[in-house]
Amino acid sequence: MAYHIRFSDAAGEHLASLAARDRATLLDRIGRQLTHQPTVETRNRKRMDPDRRMLIAAWELRVGDLRVYYAVAEKPEPVVVIVAVGIKVRERITIGGKDIKS
Numbered sequence: 001m002a003y004h005i006r007f008s009d010a011a012g013e014h015l016a017s018l019a020a021r022d023r024a025t026l027l028d029r030i031g032r033q034l035t036h037q038p039t040v041e042t043r044n045r046k047r048m049d050p051d052r053r054m055l056i057a058a059w060e061l062r063v064g065d066l067r068v069y070y071a072v073a074e075k076p077e078p079v080v081v082i083v084a085v086g087i088k089v090r091e092r093i094t095i096g097g098k099d100i101k102s
Contacts, residue, residue, distance in 0.1 A: 002035050003078040014085035014096050022066060026085065029063045034080045038072050056100070057083040067093060 007015065015023055033045060041047060044062045048055055048069075057069035069084040086095035093100045 001078055003038055003072070003080045005030060005034060005080050005082065007082045008084075010096065011082040011084050015082075017096075018066075018085070026063055026066055026068065030061070030068060030082070033061055034068075034070065038070070038080045056086075056095070065089060069095075 015026065018026065033042075038045070038059065039047075046060055046062075048058055048060055057071050059070050059072065061068040061070065065088055067086045067088050068082060069086070071081045071083055073079050073081065084095050086093045086100065088094075
């Protein structure tokens, strides 16, 4: 079962602010990693722990220094909603030009 990928308005803006190379890499990885089994934890994909971090979305996909935060809905149709795209440098995550504590 393939999941549809949708971007929130904010995530679309975050994506547009990235360099073209980063944007292409991220879109490729989103297509490969989140189209099938987006709720299976892997080395680069994990469920967010609401007790340890500021909860942005239920899931995180790691692509180098880039982070994709997303939610998954099964009904009425299987869909992955990209909520935010950020850049992580050490312990700081920047989303939409704002630093978020990790």
